[in-house]
Amino acid sequence: MKNLSELSGTELVTVMNKVMAEVKSRLDEGTVTKYVAREIPSKDVGAEKVEHEGKLLRKVERKQMKGDYVRFQNLGGPVHTKSNVFYEILNEVSYLDGRKGSMRVDFWAGEYVVEIFEVVGTMDEVKKQLGIVSPSEYYFKQKSPNQQRAELIQRAREFAEGLKNKDLDGYIIESKKGDQLLCDAKFAHDLAKLTTTCTLIGVGTGYTRKKAVACCHPNEVFNEPLGEVVSLCKALKIDIPQEFMEAVQPDDWAAGQIVTFPKGDRHHMKMNYQIDSVLDTENNLTKLFEDGKAHADLTDSEIRMLPIIDDTNAIYDFESVGE
Structure with missing residues (x-):
């Protein structure tokens, strides 16, 4: 008796018909x-x-x-x-x-x-079965995570701006009675809690119409534009683009990023530093909320181990860092 793999197309159809009949x-x-x-x-x-x-x-x-x-x-x-x-x-x-x-x-x-x-x-x-890669997928495979992150942040800004009614310069929501309400969006950021809160305030009334909160995952890097677009979508009750929910994370330092001590360290999220430069690693951090520079109790390798926690003001200058 032949194995199924040895059957011709016609023979296989005949066998399957018999199986279905049974x-x-x-x-x-x-x-x-x-x-x-x-x-x-x-x-x-x-x-x-x-x-x-x-x-x-x-x-x-x-x-x-x-x-x-x-x-x-x-x-x-x-x-x-x-x-x-x-x-x-x-x-x-x-x-x-x-x-x-x-x-x-x-x-x-x-x-x-x-x-x-x-x-x-x-x-x-x-596409996976056929081994097909789309032009956009190929493009992103050639980009570093930092480059992808910079472009994603820019798209988030543009997407949020695109939700605004250009003629009325505000966001339109619908009341429970079905009326169209014009609102301004106000955002509040809390790095310690990793949250961004969007409040939609009625134009001319000052009343709070909607409020929504976006939460950054503890293992991800906080970013205000990304938090704003997510919380704004929630407040407007529209679908959030998946790329903003699964944002690519930076993989290297950039000027303007905020770093802190690793998890488990008593200074984690309590003693934060802003990166001044990535051209050299000696004395290139500014201690936040205090005057002066970070001091020499950190070696070069220890400085490089500090995790990035916020890249809202990051300057992803790829030419200057050789990317």
Whole structure:
């Protein structure tokens, strides 16, 4: 008898058909239907596959199930459901429309085209299997963590600014009554607690409308622009870009960074220093909150062991440090 690896395509299909026939003969029809629908690839319809929000979708010919996506054609109805747009299936009868509200799929059945797509994987999985690296991934592989960090901080500033209504010079939020409110954003930073607090204050009223807090992980480097964009997104109740939640960390000193003693040392987070220069390591620290320079009780190697805790004012001057 041949091994499966030795079978031709036609022979393999024949064997699998026999296996499925045996499975169906041993299980009740309801169980078979459930597992065939969920565990065995559904019948392809023209083998149409598309990418949507990082997921690989395949068009199938069956009833919708939770986790699927639906696409409509030839619609002319409510603006919250549009043609050629993918909507996530919530359960066996409804989907999540453009308002993030529940809508019945069968509402559109009949004169409109309703297409169901199942999730067959993610684009990251596909790229990993094929060994594909996107231009942006290749680019970042060539950049040092410090360079990536500097660019990320700049994107955070630009993203936060982009959330502002340019005509009204403020942030728009919706009240419980559905009214549009114009607000200013005020930020408070606490390095000791590793937090950034965003307070949205009504323009003309001075009332606090929203407040949200972003917390930096103890093992990560605190940065005010990153904390501001995260707390602002929370206050505005919008999705936070993943790159800001999983920020690349600096891997080397830069002027303007704040360092402290390692964890476990009695001076950790209590005696902090700002880096003056990275061109030489002797006497190049300024003790914060006290006058004068750091003194010679630290050797060159000990200074280099001080962990970075804040790079809000870092000057990532790559040419001067040879990067």
